[in-house]
Amino acid sequence: MVLAANNLTKRFGSTRALTDVSFELAAGEVLALMGANGAGKSTLVKILCGVHGADAGSITISGKTVAFAAPRQARAHGIIAVHQSIADVGVPTLSVADNLLLDRSCTGRGPLLAGGRRNLRAAEAIAAGIGLDLDLSRTLGTLSIAERQLVAIARAVAHDPTVLILDEPTASLSAPESERLFTVLDRLRDRGVALLYISHRTGDLRRIADRIVVLRDGRVAGAFRRPLDLDAAIRAMVGHAVGRVARRDPVPDGAPVLRLSQARLAPATATFDLAAHAGEVVAVTGPVGAGKSTLAGAILGRWPLAAGHMELDGQRWRPRSAGEAIRNGVFMAGEDRWRTTFFPGTVPFAHIAGTIGFPFLDRRSRAGLVSPTAEARAAARLIAEFGIKARGPDDRPAVLSGGNQQKVVLARWHAEPARLLLLDEPFQGVDIGARDDIVRAIRAQSRDRATIVFVNDLEEALEVGDRVVVMADRAVVGDAGDLARISTLLASGAPSPHPAAS
């Protein structure tokens, strides 16, 4: 065994984050770690990386018991982690080559002079380590998310890890991009690197995992080996069987709420049509960079279409701002809730009530005066309705789990009746149990409005949508009802602008 965790236990104050967690990891093996938000995955990774010390239990590496006082020591033992938020990794203004050499130059072991042929060769060697096929002189900030993810992995691999920990590496990748990552991981596995792979995407696990360990409430709730029983693993993770949501009848009759005709998202891309009817949930899927968010932004009035026109309930629809859209009942819950929805703690009304009430202040306030009590009352109603686990309306979203945070976002856009609701990546950073709740909530209230959900993940698209629409290269390329058909559409779509997606 390369790595073994023996009865790890960790408390934070009165909460037990981990209790008696044990697992083993062999060289050349991919162990998947599953667990809902708050199950203790992060804590476990932090202990393995030397960020936290365990209160009890031990870690052995190649048979020797080790104790890490600092992340540096875990690194020295060959345990390297690639964290989920790639925005924090690397310096966006530097070139790929400089970023690959960042660890060397920041530890003071690198050469005094930056740039130069020798450094370029060193960077090329690191890139070759995972077969990274990128122009190393490009600035990191201009790369796609998938490419940056690969750069981060190349940097990790440059440390020559014995154990490589990957925290949800495919969270923002499309299917082809993920496949590219898996090819790299296959190669690492063949080289004898032990991989700890954190994800709850069943597609990923089916493709890459040799074994699965499931955490629930800080304990090991199950361990699975090949052939993997993913349903059992998910049951172990959630604690109950995950119900599939019933699908409603296909396209309702009547005029569509939203209709796009001969639309173009950019001057040189293909034109397409799209319609969404009241009572239906349309799932729009496609790789990162396929134009999903661009389309959502155009419908919301953040920018105009490059060509073509839109109709809302038969009227010409050309909003000039999100404000105009909201006044007309077109709402959007943006992707990446911390970027597009929540306010930082320095904002006095960053709590749930203020977050929910903010878009509708003009309808709710009298003579410009905000009524905090009415706002709290409205929020309390939505907290109950959406099953948000919070102490009350003045809890801040930051203290909630990812799933509950996302329910706050959803609740906000259900505070007033919508004519058209756009949901961009509503399952980001949400565990499977909460995902189920969210799917149910979206579908339960969709009768009187048209709903369009934009998601990367095909399974999510199939789960939430009555109809799945596929986008590629910034145009809608077709409708699909099943995974096979979607895959064909994705494969036949025009080449993506990002080389990583090809």
Added chain:
Amino acid sequence: MSSPARAPNASLSVRRFAIDYGLLILLVGLVAVFAVAQPAFLRVNNLFSILQAVAIVALLGVGVTVTMIAGGFDLSVGGLAAFVQMAAAYSLIVLDGSTGSTILLCLGLGVLVGLGNALLIVRLGIPDLLATLGMLFLLAGLQLIPTGGRSIAPGMTLLDGSVADGAFTDAFLALGRHRFWDILPVPVVVLALVAAALWFVMDLTRFGRVFHAVGGNELAARLAGAPTRAYRVWAYVISSTVASIGGILMAARIGRGDVSAGNGLMLDAIAAALIGYAVLGANRPNILGTVVGAVFVGVLLNGLTMLNAPYYLQDFVKGAVLIGALTVTYGLAPKQG
């Protein structure tokens, strides 16, 4: 994912108490010490002269606070107040203008400078600190040009050799010197009105919420339907208009156009706003905190002067207070997510 539980314990609540009330307790303590050491300190007259002395700085600070709430910064307020002060003197003395027209001119200049800042920052995308620093220099230089760098006093000789025949009107001078019921100075009343109005707007109305939201997460505010650019423009216009009111009061107080009147104003105003972060544990720009911050510095300087501390200690004391307040805000407060 799982956030480490923050167990309430004694050290945390002591810290919380220090964060929330530290500055106010210190203020009360200072007043007590000064009152014991020098009984004249507590005389109503002296207390109002403290307020009188800090009114203009506090006014400027309140304006800067509005831009800070909206996520910006305005370094130009000090330069603007000095510039408006000179403009008021120029209007009254050189142009022989009336009180009303002078006030309108000054307010108009304030709005104009605010729009100029907004143009640079919101429209052209120049970072706020840089744009308003440029504006600060521009205004500090501009006020010197019409008079060739000299102060403006009644009967002065102009650049073309003629003699200025205007004067400060009594009505205008009253803005800086009159005391209601012989006790309450006009600038203090103006400060109270402006601060109360802005506090009301920023803390209780939906417009204030949008200012806060723009400052906290502009994209989130825009996606929630707020016209964020318009609010940022308003923030700079409000800041500059309030600063021009400060300039009017300053001119009325001094009774002439003094080229050195604006020295240090900008730094004092921003220090007041930053000290205000630490009032009542707000940890954010807030109107009342800014006023308390300005008063705090005023009390300290006045008390020290009464105790015969040398004048050259003043900047040192201000620096110490500012660093202390910032330590409370950034060093002690629990990190917010």
